[in-house]
Amino acid sequence: MIAVLRAFLRGRGKRVRPLFCHIGWRAVTDxxxxxxxxxxxxxxxLLHGHALVHDDLVDRSLTRRGGPPVHVACASLHGADAWLGVSAAVFLGDxxxxxxxxxxxxxxxxxxxxxxxxxxSAMRAQLLDGQLLDLAEPSQRFGTVPEAFAVIHAKTVAYTVRGPLLIGAAMAGAGPDVNDALAGYARPLGEAFQLQDDLEDVAAVPDESGGGEDLKEGKRTVVVxxxxxAATPxxxxxxxxxxxxxxxxxxDLAELRATIAATGAVEQVRAMITARRRAALAQAARGPFTERGKALLTAMTDLALPGVADWPEAAV
Known part of the structure; x- marks a missing residue:
């Protein structure tokens, strides 16, 4: 079971949180x-691995980025014993x-x-706050855009971008001006990061089957x-x-994706992503950062948002 956790942690993630922590330091000093x-x-x-293991349990996920989540992989070791898989995942996440x-x-x-x-401490608390918001009963059947952004601000802006940046900057002795500027960068980038992740689940990739985990789980995302x-009856x-x-x-998945696209929601979210990418790049350029810090924040923007720079909307 330890081998399952090791393989999970070695997965296909971008390692953005450690990178942002390092860039936080570089933004302050040479x-x-x-x-x-x-x-x-x-x-x-490791904290992110813990969060993903438990998040997959809460969501009852059967896949994670094309592979099995920890509770499914552990269950398969013992004759598809689902309860053993859940129990092992709780302990491995811990x-x-x-x-x-x-x-x-x-x-x-x-x-x-x-x-x-x-x-x-603030980052960890905001992560849990976002997880609880994700479970809260929506005000409408499909949720609302403000409710979806509230989850994004807790689970992605604060936990994925702002928290790691500020931790690295604090270790380098950052002052309030740098902290404020990093937070100003983190908000649009964190929003765009999660919007793109949500969009990848909804927008079908040509010649690629599967996916759609968020749709199958009924996630109340911005695009949904x-x-x-905008939907017709x-x-x-x-x-x-x-x-x-x-x-x-x-x-059915293809039909659901096509229906969502037909409402214009996919185009709206793409426009949101490109606007936020531009805002993050502008903040990286004008913030009171070292020159190397500015370069790294700029590079990290496109690493966190793969392919967006090549969208037609990005050239506007």
Whole structure:
């Protein structure tokens, strides 16, 4: 079972949280990074692994980026015993969190500014807040755009971008001006990062089958909320019938995706992503950062948003 967790942590993630933590340091100073920055970055990746293992349990996910989530992989080791898989995933997620906490102890050493610990605590609390918001009963059948953005701000802006940036910056002794500028960069980039992730689940990829996990789970994303707002009665009926069905056939999934696209929601979200990418790039260029920090923030924008720079909308 430890091997399952190891394979899961070695998966296809972009490692954006450790990268943002490193860039936070580079935004403040040209001095070589403190070696403890690496430990903290690994801790952030382990914390993310913990969150994903438990998130897949909460969502009852059967796949994770084309592979099995931890609870499914563990169940398969023992004759498809689903309850054993769930139980093992709880403990393995906790184990990843424990390893993260051991590495985060570097932030409690006397010469590390206390602000770094404060940013870590806030980031972890906001992650849990976002998870609970994700479970809350929506005000409407498909949720609303403000409700979806509230989850994005807690689970992605604060936890994926702002928190790691501020932790790395605090370790380098950042002042309020740098912190404010990093937060101003984190908001549009974090929003765009999650919007693109949600869009990839909804927009069918040519010649590629499968996917659609968020649609099968009935996630109340921005693109789903926008589609519901613009849908005709017939389109809304189809969305009601298919959204949230775990056993969607490939034909039903294709029909649901086509219906959402026909409302114009996909184009709206693409425009949101490109506008936020431009805002993040502008903030990276004008913030009170080192020149290397500006370059890294600029490069990280397109690493976090793969392919968006090549969209026709991005050239506008």
């Amino acid at each position: 001095a070589p990074p403190d070696p403890r920055l690496v430990d903290v970055g690994v801790g952030l990746e 184990l990843a969190a424990l390893w993260a906490e051991e590495l985060f102890q570097r932030l409690y050493e006397p010469d590390i500014p206390p602000a770094a610990r404060g940013h870590l 909320a926008l589609a519901a707002q 017939t389109q809304r009926t189809l969305m009601t019938r298919l959204l949230g069905r775990a056993a969607l056939s490939s034909g």
